[in-house]
Structure formats: structure tokens, C-alpha cells
Amino acid sequence: MCGLLGVLTAGAQGKQFVSAIEKALPCMRHRGPDEAGSWHDEHAVFGFNRLSIIDLEHSHQPLRWGPEGEPDRYAMTFNGEIYNYIELREELSALGYTFNTSGDGEPIVVGFHHWGAHVVEHLRGMFGIAIWDTKEQRLFLARDQFGIKPLYYATTSAGTAFSSEKKCILEMAEHLGLGLELDRRAIEHYVDLQYVPEPESLHAEIRRLESGCFAFVSPGGKVEQTRYFRPQFRAQKVPAGQEQDLFNRIARALEDSVEKHMRADVTVGSFLSGGIDSTAIATLAKRHNPDLLTFTTGFEREGYSEVDVAAESAAAIGVEHIVKIVSPEEYANAIPKIMWYLDDPVADPSLVPLYFVAQEARKHVKVVLSGEGADELFGGYTIYKEPLSLAPFEMIPSPLRKGLRQLSKVLPEGMKGKSLLERGSMTMEERYYGNARSFNFAQMQRVIPWAKREWDHREVTAPIYAQSGHMDPVARMQHLDLFTWMRGDILVKADKINMAHSLELRVPFLDKVVFEVAESIPHDLKIANNTTKYALRKAMEQIVPPHVLHRKKLGFPVPMRHWLAGDELYGWAQDTISASGTDEIFDKKAVMEMLVEHRQGVSDHSRRLWTVLAFMVWHGIFVEKRIDPGIEQRDYPVYL
Structure with missing residues (x-):
């Protein structure tokens, strides 16, 4: 690295x-x-x-x-x-x-x-x-x-x-x-x-x-x-009674990948959250390093931490576990440094806790394993269940579906069934553009009046969708996420934030041998029994502790909604907007109004606000050169 x-x-x-x-x-x-x-x-x-x-x-x-x-x-x-x-x-x-x-x-x-x-x-x-x-x-x-x-x-x-x-x-x-x-x-x-x-x-x-x-x-x-790499998700039908053969293939591929990813002449540790992905990796890694160290992070606010579950998992698999708790003050102070390391902003609040757990891990190890990629390869996002819930709409003739869309537009916001009607009346290409959905076009025009409809997400997603017409609906969503959310968000933060601390992050799920197996899984074994990643969970039954096997995915949850509305980050957000030299990009008055609406509980604007605020900090560093990120490496002498 x-x-x-x-x-x-x-x-x-x-x-x-x-x-x-x-x-x-x-x-x-x-x-x-x-x-x-x-x-x-x-x-x-x-x-x-x-x-x-x-x-x-x-x-x-x-x-x-x-x-x-x-x-x-x-x-x-x-x-x-x-x-x-x-x-x-x-x-x-x-x-x-x-x-x-x-x-x-x-x-x-x-x-x-x-x-x-x-x-x-x-x-x-x-x-x-x-x-x-x-x-x-x-x-x-x-x-x-x-x-x-x-x-x-x-x-x-x-x-x-x-x-x-x-x-x-x-x-x-x-x-x-x-x-x-x-x-x-x-x-x-x-x-x-x-x-x-x-x-x-x-x-x-x-x-x-x-x-x-x-x-x-x-x-x-x-x-x-x-x-040179074109994922196909060629699902192969599994005969009744032979599902276990597929589950065994998944387990063997992942075991082999972890064994290869442990190759190093330095100590290798592992991140450990409360979910199946990182727990599976850590459990398999311990087979190759009995003294494996694991790391996790969380917040003091109840409901926004996986620390307890991760500690339970660490105890169950018998590894030493190290925890970092992040305060709101630490969070705010780290944002300029993080934006500098990123090169371009990524509006994912989980970047900050990752920054601190990587910082902690680097005190002990030089390499860590992590569970990125499991959701995209094995069908782990809850939204992947949507094609099942919307299947009845597929039988409705196109003209009638257009009528349902017009009806959905006149229904009051928050009315039960409005969202289902709206999404059911759309094609997949119209309704799904990855896990990031901050602004619709009207909301975007509120903060950037110059926005052009032809520049919206469809310009990015249309060429990707054009390659996946032969795939089943869940596979099409996975295929889209491989080229959008995963490489635009998940892997950018995995690389940039860990390398900020000279820490090498390895991702055994994103391995060509593992992908060859994952690519073949039929959709009914990805989403089954009302759960996601069904085949992976079955493959890991004899590997991960039982309390993790069917636990809902959380990742690194961040109390951003509460902090932006409360004293923790509201003042910081006000100052960031006021000082920003982005007047030719954003309608700063509209952004400030959104912040007030969020504080008053009129609407949850936290995700949209964070998108704008992250950009403003980035702009202050790289364009205005007004914000000093405080990176010590910039002061290193030339040493070639």
C-alpha cells in the first residue's frame, strides 16, 4: 500500500x-x-x-x-x-x-x-x-x-x-x-x-x-x-435440495480469500462492527492469527453505536478488542482534515467515526481487514427487497401506471401509501440510483438554482443500466451499486480515510474468486425468508456467532440528525454556511433556511445539509484556501 x-x-x-x-x-x-x-x-x-x-x-x-x-x-x-x-x-x-x-x-x-x-x-x-x-x-x-x-x-x-x-x-x-x-x-x-x-x-x-x-x-x-472487467451476475439455478452445495462454495471462497489477504510481513488486525460481514472476516482471520486485534467505534448517544454487540462478538470469537468513542467536538474538529484527505468531498457521515477507529488501529497494527463489498456482492441492502414488494405493479399496463404516478403527486406529503404508489408507478431506471438519495430535483434547485435536469443522476446511471437488461431486478440493483455507490462512496472512504493514518485496509469480500461465486447466486437465495444476504448467512452459520447471524445491518450509524438540530453541530453548521465563499454555487440563504427548518422539526434535512456542508468545507480548503486543514504532512521537508 x-x-x-x-x-x-x-x-x-x-x-x-x-x-x-x-x-x-x-x-x-x-x-x-x-x-x-x-x-x-x-x-x-x-x-x-x-x-x-x-x-x-x-x-x-x-x-x-x-x-x-x-x-x-x-x-x-x-x-x-x-x-x-x-x-x-x-x-x-x-x-x-x-x-x-x-x-x-x-x-x-x-x-x-x-x-x-x-x-x-x-x-x-x-x-x-x-x-x-x-x-x-x-x-x-x-x-x-x-x-x-x-x-x-x-x-x-x-x-x-x-x-x-x-x-x-x-x-x-x-x-x-x-x-x-x-x-x-x-x-x-x-x-x-x-x-x-x-x-x-x-x-x-x-x-x-x-x-x-x-x-x-x-x-x-x-x-x-x-x-477489462464486466460483471455479469449470471445467476445459476440451484436444484432443490442442493442449496447447501452453494453455501459451502461461498464459505470456501471466503476462507481462501481471507487466508490470502492475511499475507503480510507485518501485523494484521481487523475492524469489527455488530454485523455479519466484519464478524465473518474477523472470525476467519483469527484462524491465521491467534493474537488477532479487532477495532470498533461508536458514540455516547444511545441507539448510535454497535460497541456492545461488537464486544460480544469479540468475546465469542476470542479476540482482543479495542474501542474508540467519538464525541461531537472531536467529530467537528476532524472534518477539515478528512475533506483534505478525500481530495473530493463524500457526504457520508460515517467517514468521521472511520477516521477515528483507523487512527486507533494504527497505534497497534499496520494492516486491517474489513467487510466492505459484502452487501453489493451478496444482496445485503434492505432496498434490494423492493422489487418483491413492487412486483404487483409490473403487471399493470404502462398507461395506467402513468396515471398512478400523477395520482401520487397530488396526495399530501406523509400520507400512507404515497411513496409506495409513487415508486411502484416508476420503472427501476427511474426510481433507483443507488443508496444515496439526498435531493430530488426540486430540492436541488432550491439550493443550486442553476441545476440542469439533464445533468441529474440518470446521466450517470443510464449507461450502467443499459448493460444489465438481461439480469434479474435484484442483480440489476447490485450491478448499479458496483459502479456507483460502492466505488464512489464505500471504497473512496475505505482507501482515503485509512491511508490518512498510513493504515492499509484490505477487503476480502472484494476478491475475484469470491465474486465468481457471488455472481452465480440466484435472486431467491439472496433475498429469502424476509432477510437480505440469505445465501451468505447460510454459508456463515458454522462460522459467525449466532447473535450476529441475522442481525440487522447498521454499519457506523451517526447521530447527524440530532446533532445538526441540537447544540452539538448547529452552531458549527451556521458558521460554515456564513463563512463559505460558495455564493456562485449555492443559494446560501436557502441552505440556512433548511438548517432552521431542520432545527425546528419542520423536515429532516440532515442528509441534504451534510451534503452541502461537506462541500463548503472542501471548497474552503481547495478553492478559497481559507480553511487550514492542519495536516502535519504538508510541512514535511522534501526528502528525495
Whole structure:
């Protein structure tokens, strides 16, 4: 787990960018405080911050490798971990290749030489990769299947910059001739979805290589990406009486994934909430580390903590458990730092407790496992039960359904049945755009009057839905979430917030072998007996403690509704709105009115308010440069 940064110049100007790389690299020293390195030739400049996890004494980056007769042909930097690196090295050694290290990086570049871009299909892990082929004069960029690790890029007349963090590219803007204009389309998408969807960023000239994609770039050329991972959710019918075979396959795949994810030359711990996902991971991890440490977080307010259940789970599986309780004051004080680490805002209040539990975990371990991805792969969100409740509407002729929609619009807000009627009269493409639903269009226009209907969530979701017409309704929702909510929210906070503390987060559910099994589960074994993740729960019956098996999912619940209405955060919110220089983006008077309405109990605006407030803090840091996030790493001396 590390941070990569580089520039492929449009001309033979590599040496001229060395100082720019040296200046920008400390911005992400938190990603790799153990070691730094750089390399350049006439076209390419690579910089790297290393968090040493495997082969601690060797495997330095940027890594040079070449076949016999072509020494040092390739230069590579990569961020992430390859969990099947031992098997890959054995396979490539049998083909006659030699290795100079025992780490997980060298098999990537050797595999690239042997398989070309198809090397990504052989990798089992999380990664952002940059390989410069000095012979072919081509740069190869790639990201893992699910988008666990980030990779930003920007192309100007000076060349193409690429990095694990956007702030490093921003730091080099002057050298690159990079414009810093904000992308209004991306702003509207953020307000609509609570995150900036790939491949966008809030800066118009900086984009992200999409999850499951690779690209080749030549000096002076464009980044042309190719998708190599296309999830299909090919449900396979399970004959009656053979369901247990499927459950056993799930258990074996997850056990194998956890075993591979435990590979490290440092101590590995595990996050532990009150749900089945993290409990399953922690239980399996303990088989490989009897002294496993687990970590959780919560709040003092009743009903907003899983601390007690997590402690019960820790006792049941026999691990030492460490708890961090977060106060409202700590919460508010951490927000500027978190927005700086994120690069673009993510309006998910659970970011803050994650920040503190990661901070606590880093005092004890260097790597943690977590349960992200289980809901998307195995059908864990309650909303996935909606197709069952709305099934009767599917039999109603389209003209009549349109009439029901008009009827739903005239019914009073809060009237029983209004929401069911409204959603039942819509197609899935119209009603479902992921787990984030902050603003409808009318609400959005209240706070950003310039909003355009053609820029709403459907612009993001329509191409994704177009790929899933052959899937069952639950699978279509899962497919959409893989490309929206999971990679836009879940995995962004998993990467950025843990790396803020130089803590590597590993996610065994998001493993290609686990996905191959999850992809085959029929919908009636995902949602069954009025429960979600049915097949996973059955697979884990002999693994997780009984009190967790059928417990409702909570995650890291945050009392945001109460805090914004009460003294804990109301004053902070007022001050944030008043001081913000976002007058050309938001109608600040309307935002302040929403805050007052929320305090008075007129309407629960907490999710919408948090979306706007997070953006305002981000804008104060990156655009106005009015807010100092107080990041010590920014003061580190250049050390290359």
C-alpha cells in the first residue's frame, strides 16, 4: 500500500519535471511514510511513497526490470497489494523468468512483459499501476476490478500526470499548465448522489481511470481506457435440495480469500462492527492469527453505536478488542482534515467515526481487514427487497401506471401509501440510483438554482443500466451499486480515510474468486425468508456467532440528525454556511433556511445539509484556501 505519482511528458522534458515531482510527493506521505524514491528518463518521471508491508528490506519502488538482453526495460510504480503474488511468481518462474525480490510488485511487471495488458486478468488483489516501457515508449495504467485503489490523471500540452491522490496533481498545476476550474456537471452529480461519480472529479481537467480499466498512453497522446472487467451476475439455478452445495462454495471462497489477504510481513488486525460481514472476516482471520486485534467505534448517544454487540462478538470469537468513542467536538474538529484527505468531498457521515477507529488501529497494527463489498456482492441492502414488494405493479399496463404516478403527486406529503404508489408507478431506471438519495430535483434547485435536469443522476446511471437488461431486478440493483455507490462512496472512504493514518485496509469480500461465486447466486437465495444476504448467512452459520447471524445491518450509524438540530453541530453548521465563499454555487440563504427548518422539526434535512456542508468545507480548503486543514504532512521537508 503506497502512493504513486508520475508524469509522461509530451516531449523529451523528463528532467524538467523532477523538481515538480519532489515538491508534490510529500502531499501524500501519509500513504507511504516508510520510504520514498524517484526515477526519470527523458520522457517519464516517477515518484513513490512506500508503506512497507511485504518484503520489507527489498521491493523498493520505482521498480526496474527487464528480460535477458534488455535490462531495466520497464519502470513501474504500483499502489496496493497482490494477494496471489506467490502463485504468480511460481507460474512465471516455470516459464523461465527470474526475480530479484520476493515481493508482490515484481510479478506484475514480469507478467506485463509476458501477457501484456492481460496481466490484470491474472492479478488477485487491489491496485493502481503505472508501467513505462522504455523500448515501446508507452505508459501502461491500470486499476483493480472493483476500484479499491484510486488513480487520477490529467493531460495537458506538457504531458500526462498520474497519481494516487488528486492533490499531488493540483500541486503540479503550474508546471503542467493545468486549469483549476470546477466542473459544474460534477458538482450537480455530487449534490445528487453524495459523491463525485467516476470518471469525474470536481476539477474539470482532472479525471480518474475507471475501476476495472487499463489504458495506454504515448508521449503527447491521450489516455485511452479499455474496460477489462464486466460483471455479469449470471445467476445459476440451484436444484432443490442442493442449496447447501452453494453455501459451502461461498464459505470456501471466503476462507481462501481471507487466508490470502492475511499475507503480510507485518501485523494484521481487523475492524469489527455488530454485523455479519466484519464478524465473518474477523472470525476467519483469527484462524491465521491467534493474537488477532479487532477495532470498533461508536458514540455516547444511545441507539448510535454497535460497541456492545461488537464486544460480544469479540468475546465469542476470542479476540482482543479495542474501542474508540467519538464525541461531537472531536467529530467537528476532524472534518477539515478528512475533506483534505478525500481530495473530493463524500457526504457520508460515517467517514468521521472511520477516521477515528483507523487512527486507533494504527497505534497497534499496520494492516486491517474489513467487510466492505459484502452487501453489493451478496444482496445485503434492505432496498434490494423492493422489487418483491413492487412486483404487483409490473403487471399493470404502462398507461395506467402513468396515471398512478400523477395520482401520487397530488396526495399530501406523509400520507400512507404515497411513496409506495409513487415508486411502484416508476420503472427501476427511474426510481433507483443507488443508496444515496439526498435531493430530488426540486430540492436541488432550491439550493443550486442553476441545476440542469439533464445533468441529474440518470446521466450517470443510464449507461450502467443499459448493460444489465438481461439480469434479474435484484442483480440489476447490485450491478448499479458496483459502479456507483460502492466505488464512489464505500471504497473512496475505505482507501482515503485509512491511508490518512498510513493504515492499509484490505477487503476480502472484494476478491475475484469470491465474486465468481457471488455472481452465480440466484435472486431467491439472496433475498429469502424476509432477510437480505440469505445465501451468505447460510454459508456463515458454522462460522459467525449466532447473535450476529441475522442481525440487522447498521454499519457506523451517526447521530447527524440530532446533532445538526441540537447544540452539538448547529452552531458549527451556521458558521460554515456564513463563512463559505460558495455564493456562485449555492443559494446560501436557502441552505440556512433548511438548517432552521431542520432545527425546528419542520423536515429532516440532515442528509441534504451534510451534503452541502461537506462541500463548503472542501471548497474552503481547495478553492478559497481559507480553511487550514492542519495536516502535519504538508510541512514535511522534501526528502528525495
